[in-house]
Amino acid sequence: MNPETLDTQIAVVGAGAAGLAAAVAAAENAADVILLEKRSSPGGNAARAEGLLAAESPVQKRFKIDAQRDVIFRIAMDHAHWKLDPRIVRTFVDRSADTIQWLEDKGVVFSRVPHYYPNQRIRTWHLLSRGGIELVEILVKNGQDLGVRMLKETTAKRLLTDGKGNITGVMADTQEGEFKITAKSVIIATGGYAGNKELLKKYCPQYNENMFCGGLPYTGDGLLMAIEAGAATEGLGLIQFSGHAVPGAPVDLVAVADELNTVWVNKKGERFTDEATSYHRFESINAVIRQPDSFCYTLFDERIKQNIIEKGIIKGVGTVIPPRTKLTGLGKALELEADKGNVRIAGSWDEIAKWIGIKPAVLKATIDEYNAFCDDGYDRLFAKDRRYLDALRTPPYYALRCYPRFLSTIGGIKINHRMEVLDNNDNPIPGLYAAGVDTGGWETDTYNAILSGTTFAFSVNSGRIAAENAARYMMGE
Ligand SMILES: Cc1cc2nc3c(=O)[nH]c(=O)nc-3n(C[C@H](O)[C@H](O)[C@H](O)COP(=O)(O)OP(=O)(O)OC[C@H]3O[C@@H](n4cnc5c(N)ncnc54)[C@H](O)[C@@H]3O)c2cc1C
Incomplete structure (x- = not known):
């Protein structure tokens, strides 16, 4: 049975990256x-994240990686055309090294700080040896040792105020009913609203229902409460x-969907981008989103498929499928998805065109033009890197119907650099206070892959900062 009321000094809502960091930091501040x-x-999405950003961290120093705070701060601001709150970004970047130390002191092991993509300007992506779950487990244990009371299957419903605008607690809900804390x-840290279609439609002009969420389907509770x-x-x-992918398909097909030497066409059978941009940035998805109905087909042939099986995928998917992994199960995965109707395997491009629902002559023209670019070693349309120009001439041919895939939403609650809600x-x-991806002012319209690990890192750092300021507020400072 629920208690009528619980009393505490700091209530933290959400036990993901930001909430766990906040709870531990608050307990450390007595x-x-x-x-x-x-x-x-x-754990939330943090349990599946791979690595977090830091500047001038002890790990970067050990690996002799040059990652200056000023440079990282400028990249973040320039990427966003200075539409961010520079004090929030500065506070986050400045704190990031100390947070890596804080985590290492607790036993988190950072195994590598690799390039996220080749020739990346700066290496920021601190990979955990066992992935995000390592950080989650260690912070949960730390919280327990420090006396944090974690209430699972307990949903924060509404903030309590004293009528003069001061926050005095939160209403919580369990299967047994509501109670007051x-x-x-x-501190709000509920991970955004990626599973709330109503809010996605209301706030995200790019959103349509064909897009699908690869992270947890959060309902925007923190944002709405705030x-x-x-x-x-x-x-x-x-x-x-x-990126883009066949919804629900196995990860091998996620990797193939935006492989560099494939060809992407829209529903009219037209090529619309340099497919190899997916190597460097998340920007490649912007090109897909602006196509009719925001989806595309990824096309390739038997030769490319065999190369992926025998020599390995060029790009891969983060640390889940590292570059050059041989996808030996690819043939089976393609056949299974073909049975479900999301993939077409055909002996001719005409058949693929009919499946897409366009005139065969249109797709033939697209493929002929692309193959000619490959023969010339020059993509006259989009200047794709010639290393990834591979003509599609070996049947059977493959077409994957792909939709934009997202991990999360970012932004919402207005905060300042102390993570106070404004x-x-x-x-x-x-x-x-608020922390993590529930908050806005630190990232703008396209997630910045140049600074790999920004969202995970912002969440942990903003959680810590929120907790320290909440503790000061508690002490009347
Ligand atoms: C597959 C995957 C890989 C990723 N890899 C990376 C990466 O390598 N680098 C990177 O920077 N980012 C990565 N991310 C993103 C990263 O995981 C998130 O940015 C980060 O976890 C956000 O932290 P958060 O605390 O805001 O939300 P979360 O960590 O998702 O935690 C939110 C928590 O709030 C809880 N909650 C929600 N509503 C309520 C409520 N009303 N009451 C109580 N609890 C509530 C949720 O259940 C959840 O536990 C990845 C995400 C995914 C899905």
Whole structure:
């Protein structure tokens, strides 16, 4: 049975990257902490993340990696055309090295800081030896040791105020009903609204229902609670896209969907981008999104398929499928998806054209033109790197119907660099803090892959910073 009321000093909502960091940091600052988690286990998307960004970290120093704070700060701001809050970005970047040390001191092992893509300007992506789950497990254990009370399967529903605008706690809900948690301050870290179609349609002009979420389908609870309590919003509408793929297909097909030497056509059978941009950036998905109905077909032939099986994929998928991995199960995976109707395997391009629903002559013209570019070693349309120009002439031919895939949303609650939640007059709402991807002002319209690991890192760092400031507020400072 639920208690009628629980009392604490700092209530943290959401036990993912930001919430776990906040709960531990708050407890380290001598606060009594209750951590609410909606799901049956903690971790959220953080449990599946791979690595986090830092500047001038002890790990980068050990590996002799040049990653200066000023350079990283400038890249972040320039990428966003200075549409971010520079104090938030600066505070985050400046704190990032200390956070790596903080995590190492707790036992997190950073195995590598690799390039996310070849010739990446700066190496920021601190990979955990066992992935994000390592950080989650260590912070959960640390929290337990410090006395953090974690309430699982407990959903924060609504913020409590004293009528004068001060936050006084949060209403929680379990299968047994609602109860009150009184607190001096509340830190919101609920991971965004990637599973709330209504909010996606309302806030994200790019969104359509063909897009699919590869992360957890969060409902925007933190954002809605904060708005209800008078918070302003900032940076709403950013979706963290991670490429295009056949929805629900196995990861081998995710890797093939935006492989560099494949050809992408829209529903009219036209090529529309340099497919090899997917090597460097998440920008390649922007080209797909602006096509009719925001989807595309990935085309390749038997020779490319065999090369992927025998010599390995060129690009891969993060650390899940590293470059040059031989996808020996690819043939079977393609056949299974063909049975489901998402993939077409055919002896001629005419058959593929009919499946797409276009005139065979149109697709033939697209393929003939592309093959001629390959023969010339020069893509006259989009200047694709000649290393990835491979003519498609060996049947059978393959077509994958692919839709934009996203991990999460970013943005929403307006904060300042102390992670205080701001009202519509830009004044902090006393006792209210937010962290992680629920917040806005630190990333803009296209997720910045140049600074790999930004979202995970911002979440952990902003959680820590929010907790430290909440602890100061608690002490009356
Ligand atoms: C497959 C995958 C790989 C990724 N890889 C990387 C990477 O390598 N680098 C990188 O920078 N980013 C990566 N990301 C993104 C990264 O995981 C997120 O940016 C980060 O986890 C966001 O932290 P958060 O605390 O805001 O949200 P989360 O970590 O997702 O945590 C949110 C938590 O809040 C809980 N919650 C929601 N609503 C409520 C409520 N009402 N009451 C109580 N609890 C609630 C959720 O259940 C969840 O536990 C990846 C994401 C995915 C899905």
